[in-house]
Amino acid sequence: MLTIRRDLVDAIVEHARKDHPDEACGVIAGPAGSDRPERFIPMLNAARSPTFYEFDSMDLLRLYREMDDNDEEPVVIYHSHTATEAYPSRTDIAYANEPGAHYVLVSTRDDDTHEFRSFRIVDGEVTEEEVQVIDGE
Template sequence: MALRLSSDHLQDVVAHARETFPHECCGLLAGRDGRVVRVCRGRNVDESPYTYRLDDRQLLQFLREMDQDGLDIVGIYHSHTASEATPSRTDVARAFYPEAVYVIISLQHPEHPVVRGFRIVDGTVAEEDVIVQ
């Protein structure tokens, strides 16, 4: 199933990637039925240009808020600062939410960011459409 988000949501995740450069950014996309209704900007506790890990306390806070609002994790996003918008081996190994679309924002060419989505299930990667509405 495709991931649908507004242009404002897309601009928000790209801005987050640019703001945290040269480190990777990360966060959750909250919504229903594959449609994003909220961007949850996270803090990358790895503070690394190569990996990301969302702060555990923030994750719990986001999950509580989403539960209260009847929302699900429809996507998990992060940036690649110097590589293409394709999942790395680390991304695949750390993909623990098979129901989510993993959105990668590539800043390999910062003036032209590339955003792509992937479903990652048991180590198998399949590209998913990211539709801006």
């Protein structure tokens, strides 16, 4: 199960809406081992594409250095699908390299509603999990 604060859910959805129709992507880091998403880090989609996302390689290096220095890990890795459902694609599964992370997908295909779902992706296996949204900062 993913337990996540409402303001972080809102921040992800807002980022996804802002970058629509391109895919938006980012990370929520949290203390290593805590499974608690805390620090919202929107990333640039270097692919700037409606059907693909990729963190810029230098941004990626800086992000991991920073998390390492703060003793954090990527608790949530999120991205949006802008014309399809919020479910991991074959590409998402093939490139999922953080078995400890919650892979959050947001679909922005509808203007007024969004799908917000979370998955574990381990060794090519996708498992959807419950999302518990909590209040408070």
